[in-house]
Amino acid sequence: MECSLVVVVVDVNPVWWGLQNGANDKGLTLFECMDHVLAFINSHVMMNQNNKVAVIASHTNESRFLYPGREADVKADDGGREVRDGKYEHFANINDTVQEEIRKLIVETGQKINSRLLVIKAADDNASQYMNLMNVIFTAQKQSIPVDACILEKDSGLLQQACDITNGVYLQIPQINGLLQYLLWVFLPDPSLRETLVLPPSIHVDYRAACFCHRTLIDIGYVCSVCLSIFCTYSPICSTCHTAFKLKTAPVLRAKKKKKTSLPAT
Template sequence: MNNLEIPADSAPEFTSTSETSLLVVIVDSNPSQKMLRDNPHVLTHCIDSVIAFANSHLMQKAQNKLAVMACHSKTSEFIYPGPNKPLDVRQIDGQYEVFTAVEKTIKQNLAKLLATEKSTLVTESLLAGAIAMALCYIARIQRTKPPGCVLNSRILVVTGSGDSASQYMNYMNVFFTAQKQGIVIDVCALDQHLSLLQQGCDITGGLYLKVPQLQGLLQYLLWVFLPEPPIRQKLVLPPPVKVDYRAACFCHRELIDIGYVCSVCLSIFCKFSPICTTCHTVFKIPGPLAVKPKKRKIKL
């Protein structure tokens, strides 16, 4: 979380008092993802698709704003706008200078982040922390916007990692915070089904999509996630799937169907325990039911 401070010159500048859309894209760059272990070149394809999608968002309206984060195994950082001074780029082959700056900044900062990864241990991605940083960034931009400017904010998570029940409480905290702030969370799953992030999409009113073919990632991003949430109701989008609302137990951090709930702090456990490990409440263990003696029949 020490990368949350962004220089003032990197913050979005509002030049209009009209409606503005802020999109924060979180890209999971953890090399321990199964699809990256099998084929490391997949990351290049995903980054190119995300850059094209981000530029399409900026192309929709001149007032639209963008931020891109890279979620890693040990840290999460903003790779656009970067923590350093913005790049001074010129027009190349007729490309718009802003698009060139987005592409170069994202690729350079992501390469620096990947170069710092030296550990070979397989660790999970810090997606919950990245979403929390995105919420803090949106809250900061919300405070600095001029009066009369309407800011519509949303977060898109692009990941190929599996579900992480150990971050269950962190996920629930950021999901309900986003719901209270009116921020939509969208999820694009590249490799595995993510039940916890699917819950976050349902809670915040976002869209969840498991990409059928990774080769068509850009097409799915432009089709499903490029339109604003108010416009999505008028489009033909993939039908919503049934949300898996299973909770993770507090003892083993595994998703369970049936468990025991503490009546004081509402902690969930997969096995009965006489003492709650969260709030240390001692439960009364019900004793065996008393067996009533049978009445003897009186012989006449």
């Protein structure tokens, strides 16, 4: 029995989407975008009853699971104790845990989960997250998890590399209003079926590094020996990890003193 897990990461950066009720000049609001994402998720679940989904919102200063969410469907009495049909709380927890684990054991026996990651990106790349993203990319490659990227506006060099390294699909959609159509066409089919589909042609991935100071692609630069940040100009202090570098200076050559010779006595 196989099931497919799709983890959808949605960029909800308020700077890009706009601060006035999520409205922007891109022809789509954040909540309309989420409607498209939910329709895509529902389509994925309908394709197989064993399929699973997870949704993560990426904000400016945190990431949060939107689904599965926090389970707080328990009622509490005035004393603050949980009440479940008159059962003592500890007994209820034991009963629920045993039943849930038994159900998982029966359902998931011999089950194989094929996982993949879909990133829906709106804002520009953030250079400070370079190392975190590279760790995610190489971990996904090691676990054979494809990373797909659906770009709403500007190209992302980092996600281009992520998709290329993990055999995922990178697509910058030409019209944001058609987000749902692109999600269903390109990203809904299972990765094992992609070879039989006519998908957008693969793009040329530029593996040149972008400097952390000006975000320009460079051929030769300076690399921090601590955090591996890349800079196009030399700086005595790394702006990413604030490491101060101590450069060894060339030794100063001092002239040898001439030995004094004494004249013979006459």
